[in-house]
Amino acid sequence: MIGDLKEARRSAGWSQKTLADRIGADAQTVKRLEKGVGSVTTLVAAMKALDFRLTGLGPGATLADQLRTRRRLRALSVSEVASKACLTRATVSSLEQGGGSVASLLRLLSVLAPNARRRAPERAYWGQGDKEDRDSRFTPPEFMDGIYAAFGDVDLDPCGHALSPVIAKRRILLSEGGDGLVDDWSGRLAFVNPPFSELLMWLRRAHHQWSARNVETVVCLVPVRTDAAWFHQTLSADADLFLLQGRVRFLSPAGKAQQTPFSLMLVTLGATGEQKDRYSELVPGFWLARRRRPGADPSCDVPDVTGRKPPAPRRSASSTPATSPRRASASLA
Structure with missing residues (x-):
């Protein structure tokens, strides 16, 4: 997921500073984010800026909603997911409310949706031109x-x-x-x-x-x-x-x-x-x-x-x- 996010930024022709400016952060924050370090709040802002959406996770208006829906679809309790992902119940609950760290999110995804990936961006061109x-x-x-x-x-x-x-x-x-x-x-x-x-x-x-x-x-x-x-x-x-x-x-x-x-x-x-x-x-x-x-x-x-x-x-x-x-x-x- 983090690699896909970095690729999405490059495909958009943006530098780390450009993305940082768009989400009200600094370039160092984006650099750390692309190494899997940072807050989920920052990650969600970057995803929104890049129109980066996940597939293979489940329905939901927000990433937090998708996580919660995915857990329920798999009939898992917060405690069960926390144990499988080596996280605390409080951390899982925080992630399902839009908080937490990127590192914790990646652990949770490895349990709930190991095949989650970036949804292909919509093609907007028509005709046979460049x-x-x-x-x-x-x-x-x-x-x-x-x-x-x-x-x-x-x-x-x-x-x-x-x-x-x-x-x-x-x-x-x-x-x-x-x-x-x-x-x-x-x-x-x-x-x-x-x-x-x-x-x-x-x-x-x-x-x-x-x-x-x-x-x-x-x-x-x-x-x-x-x-x-x-x-x-x-x-x-x-x-x-x-x-x-x-x-x-x-x-x-x-x-x-x-x-x-x-x-x-x-x-x-x-x-x-x-x-x-x-x-x-x-x-x-x-x-x-x-x-x-x-x-x-x-x-x-x-x-x-x-x-x-x-x-x-x-x-x-x-x-x-x-x-x-x-x-x-x-x-x-």
């Missing part, structure tokens, strides 16, 4: 015309690219040392067409920057992928979703247009009723009804028949992590 450049697919100008007309001028493209036709007052470019997953966003409108291989990372970042009021409105162009728990628990209550009819023909770095093999949607944060109405007049598709948060006042988070909604307090910026890992390849601006 797989190394699979995330360099740019939003066509004709698609952007609808964005400009409905939402106004774009102040920020946080996952910009030098070849992107997106017109923005400010672009955050990896080629210039910037990183939209780390650098603060700003302006009235941010347009986000992220690398699809790191979709959830970018949606979390967009939500955090909007919640922190660094930007007034965020418009994201992304695949229709709604399986993540965070999407259902958080994003679906705060965002307006527009399902696009048909497929978008993205541009390659060489300028060749290629249609996506999957459906796309807009995920908007802070969009007004007027903006939404205008966009639906210009572009084929429809807006989905906003999900109501349990116990919330319906007037606060559910649009009325006109698509307009009264102002409501935003989620606290502290409810979402302040930093997210950077993307591993060129942007999809």
